Amino acid sequence: MHVDLGGVLGATPGVSRDSLERLDEQVATAHERIAAGRDDHERGYAALNLPARVDLDAIRSAVAPFTDAEAVLTVGIGGSALGAATLADALAGPDDPDVYVLDNVDPEHVPRLLDSLPLERTAVNVVSKSGTTAETLSNFLVVREAMADAGVDWTERTVVTTGESGNLRALADAHDLPSLPVPDGVPGRFSVLSPVGLAVAAIQGHDLDAIRAGAAEAADSLSGSLFETPAYAYGAAAYALANRGATTNAMMPYAERLETFAEWFAQLWAESLGKDGLGQTPTRALGATDQHSQLQLYRAGPREKLVTLLRPTDRPACPIPETDLEGLSYLGGSTLGDLLDAEFDATGASLAASGVPVIRVEIDGIDERSLGALLYGMEAACVLYGELAGVSTFTQPAVEWGKRAARGLLGGGEFEEAEAVEERTSLRIDP
Template identity: 75%
Template sequence: MNVDIGNALDTSPGVSRDGLERLDRRVERAHGRIQEGRERGEHGFAALNLPERCDPREVEDTVAPFGDPRAVVTVGIGGSALGAATFSAALESDVDAYFLDNVDPAHARRLLSSLPLEETVVNVVSKSGTTAETLANFLVVRDAMQRASVDWTDRTFVTTGPSGNLRELAAKHDLPALDVPEGVPGRFAALSPVGLACAAIQGHDVEAILEGGSAAADRLDRAGAGSLFETPAYAYGAVTYALAQRGAGVNAVMPYAESLETFAEWFAQLWAESLGKDGLGQTPARALGATDQHSQLQLYRAGPRDKLVTLLRPTERPDLEIPETDLEGLSYLGGSTLGELLDAEFEATEASLAAAGRPSVRIEIDRVDERSLGELLYAMEAACVLHGDLASVDTFVQPAVEWGKRAARGLLGGGEFPEAEAVRDKETLIVDGN
């Protein structure tokens, strides 16, 4: 994996090479704090130890008794689902993967009516075991299985913390259970059983995912890794911070591979929930190359100068030849490939932004496989931790999210919460079109 920050220099907004040199001294100090947090296993920093802590055999042994299912459903929300969804979307498998990560009744009804429930494995993921959306969806899934005369206890396992409703449920019904790692916020848990159980069921190489994460972790441990000029993760974290300070309040992540589109969703949660505090943060936007060159690029190149565009691509991919044609004006395409066209689109987007003085960063991975994905996700987590340290925000808490959870629980009668009263007291000004 490599990160090219050249097109973020001397743009508008942008940072100079001298500015990066000055910032690098702060990166070195931040690196020391990050390494100390890792060594102590402190909350949040423990996530950067997952490639070494997570035992792939434990994950694989837990799911092995389910044999060869036709489908797997992960019931979770946010970090309990997006890491698994990223691996699933990126890697091909004969086992279909689905994610109940919302409580939209129409979606849940359609999904459950289409699944072969007798050949479906269900993974319920919640660290606390009390997440309302997750438990509600699980109860709906369990009911659907019972109505279909499927023994849900034979098709279900949980991934949860040491205590709570799901842990008690697993003990009562003798369900297989995987542990959510201690000290790791959900959005940083992709390289743990939270993100890897679905991958194991789909037959992906869990060990290779962790090896990719370990490769990125090794770069943090090497001598000199405290420099942004020597560590891709720190280069990205430092430049995003520098540009955010200079007005790039939006970070548009634009992978040039359909299989990485869900990665942009995972990144959006990581970036928004970790960095959006105290009036600070960088709003993640999601785009897909080359599709969104025909829509969003207009805004990125000619709209307000408040954006960084992160361009992501694999340098190796399967390819498909474009047939020869005698259509006027299109003959130049014949004999080339879709991959060559996509690379040309990538480089044209990059050049278009540069010509307009708009900042972009290029991230390249070797290929879309298990090892490269593990490396990419770990590097983005480390970049996020560095960005948060430089911005002096608490990267590992999410008070605004917790406020919303308490409000929803109070509205549903799950206790007395002042947040629920704030919802009830909402001011209204309704314009009725009926």
């Protein structure tokens, strides 16, 4: 992962080179805390040890019965699904099984998706650390019933990733299902480089060793200076810009295959850093598509945005045919890749010209090694930002509040959060 901070130096809000030099002293202190947390395998910091600890052979063994599947259905939510989806969408080839995700309990979407799948040739990947997640377990019960109705033995088509206890672990043990562990001390949104994110990649036949190697290279690059560590450069600059008013971070990849990565990044950034009135709101865009809409807001709207432009430097060419159409002849002889790179550079220049801070992130290509490095790098950037901001990066109290409220409303126990829902203020306008 390569990071260019030139687009923040003269922006408004922006960060000067002198400010970055001063901030680097705080980065050094934060790095010492991160290193200590990794050494002690503390909760959260343990995620940054995954490249050295993940058991790839265990993953391959667990999914071996499903490597001939025509479709893969991941049943999870949040971090239990987005990492796997990011890798699947980025790496999918024409001969790979199609990957689908049930991460919502939409009563129209779930049965429609199941009706469209060849259930007898579908691998079901169920992921829940606690084994009690209401959305995941509810969807899985629906999937299991649909398989039974179709005459499919669901026990022969299911792999489970969960913790050491809970309903899902009990189910896996009772039916002797192949299973994988959710690593201790790793919050779901940081779990992409564990079995949580890698099982689907293994079923698709992707190179897990290369994913791990890319992540390990990013881990080895961590040092006490933002000027030597791309991940820290990104996290420190984002933190400094947020303090100066750039409280929105628009992640804008210039590659269709990285669109789901922007969703993964949004969860990581929002759930980790949105604490105590602090944080940076992540938004998602896609280059070049959203240049024709959102760019208007980024350039001419409120000055509270950082735009992160992301691209692979190596991409297919796809020649543009010659044409004699008036005004379009200049396109002939170039490629779609050339055009997309020109759009990337033009967007960066357009934003810079209007004083909007821009960080450019580049990866070598969209392959296993580069994705491993990108995912690890953004996790490390997030952890550093949290250290600099003094927030509890690895907790999610607001999320847990909503879970307790929903459980109480469904009769799953007595929770004061559910009572607060019942007592909400209403101002309803009817036709």
